[in-house]
Amino acid sequence: MHTRSIVAMMVTALLLPAALGACPVTKPLRVLLVTGGHDFDRDGFSALWHSMQDVTVQEVSHPQAQAWFAKERSKEYDVLVFYDMYQDISEKSRADLVALLKRGKGLVVLHHALANYQAWDEYMKIAGGRFRLAETERDGLKRPASTWKDDVTFRVNVADRKHPVTRGIGDFEIVDETYGDYDVLPTVRPLLTTDEPTSTPTIAWTHTYGRSRVVTVQGGHGPSAWQNPSFRRVLEQAVRWVAGSSR
Ligand SMILES: [Zn+2]
Numbered sequence: 001m002h003t004r005s006i007v008a009m010m011v012t013a014l015l016l017p018a019a020l021g022a023c024p025v026t027k028p029l030r031v032l033l034v035t036g037g038h039d040f041d042r043d044g045f046s047a048l049w050h051s052m053q054d055v056t057v058q059e060v061s062h063p064q065a066q067a068w069f070a071k072e073r074s075k076e077y078d079v080l081v082f083y084d085m086y087q088d089i090s091e092k093s094r095a096d097l098v099a100l101l102k103r104g105k106g107l108v109v110l111h112h113a114l115a116n117y118q119a120w121d122e123y124m125k126i127a128g129g130r131f132r133l134a135e136t137e138r139d140g141l142k143r144p145a146s147t148w149k150d151d152v153t154f155r156v157n158v159a160d161r162k163h164p165v166t167r168g169i170g171d172f173e174i175v176d177e178t179y180g181d182y183d184v185l186p187t188v189r190p191l192l193t194t195d196e197p198t199s200t201p202t203i204a205w206t207h208t209y210g211r212s213r214v215v216t217v218q219g220g221h222g223p224s225a226w227q228n229p230s231f232r233r234v235l236e237q238a239v240r241w242v243a244g245s246s247r
Contacts, residue, residue: 028056029243032077036062038085038112044223045083052236062086069096079106079243082113083220089117101126102210106242108235111220114182115146127216128207129184147180147198150221154178154196156203156230164241165206165215165234166191172230177221191215192234204234213242 031049049057058077060068062084067073080100089097101107107126115131117123121138124130132146153175158166178199185207192204203218215238225231 026054028054029079029240030077031055031057031079031081031239032068033057033059033081034061034065034068034084034113035059036065036084036086040083041222044226048226048232048235051232052239055236055239063088066090066093066096069093069100071096071099074100074103074105078246079108079239081108081110081239082116083110085112085115087116087118089120094120094122097126098122098210101212101214104211104245106239106244106246107209107212107214108238108242109214109216110235111177111218114179114216114218124183124185126209126214128188128205128209128214129182129216131179131182143183144181146182148177149180149198150177151175151224152178152196152198154194154199156219157193157195159190159193159202163189163191163206165204165237167237169230169233172228174219174228174231175224176219176228176231177225179218182218188216192217208245211245213245215242 033049049055065084066089068076109127114127114129115133118133132143134145136143153173155171155173157171158169160166178196180198180200182200184200184202184205188205188207190202190205193201194203204216206213206215208214217234217238219225219231220235
């Protein structure tokens with residue numbers, strides 16, 4: 001190689017960072033927030049999302065929301081967050097959601113979204129668990145409806161301190177709604193647990209569905225959880241981490 005071209009390459013290498021700009025612009029992470037079928041404090045929830053740096057949120061509600069599961073519309077967002085509690089889902093939307101997750105779109109299942117789509121068993125495999133709205137029979141076993149209790153003050157234990165979703169977070173206390181006796185698939189990786197008797201022990205977990213990173217967080221009923229710094233951090237780190245599998 002000629003000396004001149006080596007010099008030219010060096011100059012290019014030196015100029016390149018300047019050409020890209022001294023302050024690289026971070027592309028915001030685009031969250032598609034799916035709601036509908038369950039009320040919530042809209043102002044408080046909106047404040048929680050707007051407190052996150054470089055995160056934009058587009059809310060879509062049922063019955064229109066499932067249109068965003070289609071491949072063409074999935075380009076409009078990086079991460080799906082389910083905060084809905086909804087039962088109707090067409091065969092097409094089921095197939096669209098499964099295909100979306102097989103491609104790797106990151107998903108966070110939050111609170112009452114654990115009770116979505118009771119008649120569709122695949123949803124339990126997607127969320128890694130299920131809140132049973134009524135007595136349910138599975139594998140020949142009858143299970144009673146899951147339970148819930150509002151305004152419980154309880155201790156949350158970090159089960160996996162090395163995971164990116166829980167990194168930097170110590171055990172903490174929270175006031176939130178607990179769910180009891182819900183299903184958690186044995187194959188998930190627990191992130192948060194509790195000894196609170198009104199709650200199922202595993203209250204946040206992760207697993208992979210298709211190519212997608214999925215994080216499910218049981219808590220998050222209202223402002224007392226949304227304003228809890230540890231809860232906020234878990235949610236924000238969950239959203240950022242699941243984005244890692246999105247395409
Ligand atoms: Zn709730």
